[in-house]
Amino acid sequence: xxxxxxxxxxxxxxxxxxxxxxxxxxxxxxxxxxxxxxxxxxxxxxxxxxxxxxxxxxxxxxxxxxxxxxxxxxxxxxxxxxxxxxxxx
Amino acid sequence: xxxxxxxxxxxxxxxxxxxxxxxxxxxxxxxxxxxxxxxxxxxxx
Amino acid sequence: xxxxxxxxxxxxxxxxxxxxxxxxxxxxxxxxxxxxxxxxxxxxxxxxxxxxxxxxxxxxxxxxxxxxxxxxxxxxxxxxxxxxxxxxxxxxxxxxxxxxxxxxxxxxxxxxxxxxxxxxxxxxxxxxxxxxxxxxxxxxxxxxxxxxxxxxxxxxxxxxxxxxxxxxxxxxxxxxxxxxxxxxxxxxxxxxxxxxxxxxxxxxxxxxxxxxxxxxxxxxxxxxxxxxxxxxxxxxxxxxxxxxxxxxxxxxxxxxxxxxxxxxxxxxxxxxxxxxxxxxxxxxxxxxxxxxxxxxxxxxxxxxxxxxxxxxxxxxxxxx
Numbered sequence: 001x002x003x004x005x006x007x008x009x010x011x012x013x014x015x016x017x018x019x020x021x022x023x024x025x026x027x028x029x030x031x032x033x034x035x036x037x038x039x040x041x042x043x044x045x046x047x048x049x050x051x052x053x054x055x056x057x058x059x060x061x062x063x064x065x066x067x068x069x070x071x072x073x074x075x076x077x078x079x080x081x082x083x084x085x086x087x088x089x
Numbered sequence: 090x091x092x093x094x095x096x097x098x099x100x101x102x103x104x105x106x107x108x109x110x111x112x113x114x115x116x117x118x119x120x121x122x123x124x125x126x127x128x129x130x131x132x133x134x
Numbered sequence: 135x136x137x138x139x140x141x142x143x144x145x146x147x148x149x150x151x152x153x154x155x156x157x158x159x160x161x162x163x164x165x166x167x168x169x170x171x172x173x174x175x176x177x178x179x180x181x182x183x184x185x186x187x188x189x190x191x192x193x194x195x196x197x198x199x200x201x202x203x204x205x206x207x208x209x210x211x212x213x214x215x216x217x218x219x220x221x222x223x224x225x226x227x228x229x230x231x232x233x234x235x236x237x238x239x240x241x242x243x244x245x246x247x248x249x250x251x252x253x254x255x256x257x258x259x260x261x262x263x264x265x266x267x268x269x270x271x272x273x274x275x276x277x278x279x280x281x282x283x284x285x286x287x288x289x290x291x292x293x294x295x296x297x298x299x300x301x302x303x304x305x306x307x308x309x310x311x312x313x314x315x316x317x318x319x320x321x322x323x324x325x326x327x328x329x330x331x332x333x334x335x336x337x338x339x340x341x342x343x344x345x346x347x348x349x350x351x352x353x354x355x356x357x358x359x360x361x362x363x364x365x366x367x368x369x370x371x372x373x374x375x376x377x378x379x380x381x382x383x384x385x386x387x388x389x390x391x392x393x394x395x396x397x398x399x400x401x402x403x404x405x406x407x408x409x410x411x412x413x414x415x416x417x418x419x420x421x422x423x424x425x426x427x428x429x430x431x432x433x434x435x436x437x438x439x440x441x442x443x444x445x446x447x448x449x450x451x452x453x454x
Binding site for chain 1: 115116119122133
Binding site for chain 1: 153320
């Protein structure tokens with residue numbers, strides 16, 4: 001993954017969300033926030049590509065991806081589930 | 090067959106609610122696609 | 135006064151990208167493509183640098199999270215305070231295409247950018263299905279999570295809407311208009327119970343399909359409803375939209391009309407002629423279902439369940 005983001009994940013500043021986006025867990029340094037936004041934009045492009053190929057919606061692709069990413073998280077890493085609150089694996 | 094009795098139409102419209110729900114089980118379709126997406130883009134996932 | 139005219143900046147994925155100019159732009163214009171031609175006038179007096187400038191935008195495109203890929207942005211933007219990334223009010227750009235859940239093309243936006251952070255949109259309008267979708271003025275904090283918008287749909291042509299939504303075996307005429315709120319929350323674009331009313335001359339809709347045949351099944355109500363629906367001329371009273379444009383949405387149609395041919399009705403099969411009907415049809419599905427190419431309709435295993443219920447029975451007091 002991206003070094004800036006990997007470090008932010010290890011330090012609990014950033015986590016995976018069920019809607020397939022990276023999220024800032026509390027507050028984070030502006031450079032990290034911008035990096036998160038950039039990665040979410042790039043992910044959105046990939047979700048749109050797969051949605052078009054499979055006749056599904058961007059939200060459906062993003063959701064299935066989010067679920068898979070969260071299931072693969074290591075213990076201690078943060079994620080946001082459908083309730084919308086941050087939790088730790 | 091049952092006798093068909095012609096009825097004078099009532100002026101009040103017959104009201105009908107018609108609800109169509111289209112759901113689509115996407116997990117099956119997307120499972121492999123998403124696995125490849127994550128594997129092929131380490132910089133994003 | 136030092137005039138600085140930079141050579142055109144041509145962005146392409148893998149090449150020059152906005153974040154190389156300033157990290158402040160990272161995450162705002164991702165995977166940018168196209169050309170910006172900037173000219174600036176910098177002034178240094180009593181140690182303070184101020185600058186104004188113009189940026190000519192030529193076929194500029196970039197990727198976002200909520201609007202999909204924004205394509206073919208064009209326009210000349212005047213910065214009243216270049217270093218603060220603040221423009222004069224009333225700047226205008228045109229947008230070739232973007233997709234906040236439904237594909238929008240050839241839009242025009244009048245705006246002011248304030249301190250590179252807040253986009254004060256004075257007007258925003260896109261042609262859609264023969265009519266226009268326009269946004270009331272609003273302030274958008276770039277990178278903000280939530281935003282409330284007011285949308286005005288003006289003279290949306292039913293014939294074009296039927297075409298856009300690929301409704302099979304359906305012919306329609308007339309236009310609908312209305313105002314409705316949209317709440318943007320994260321990646322959700324929530325349309326809050328939009329009600330588009332048929333304009334003065336009303337709308338017509340005729341459905342010749344067989345969709346009801348299999349769905350009607352044993353239920354007498356369903357059979358009657360679909361018999362009434364078939365080869366039937368309606369006045370369209372209202373088109374409704376409610377739900378998440380990026381995912382599932384409910385489209386509703388309030389129709390009123392008179393059955394031309396005989397409708398068999400009730401347990402003992404009375405035949406009604408010229409009986410007025412009012413239909414409240416609601417279709418709940420992923421919005422993308424309606425915009426995708428028809429080739430997917432057949433190949434997808436879709437669960438379509440149709441619930442028909444007659445709202446109230448007041449046939450001159452006869453119990454159903």
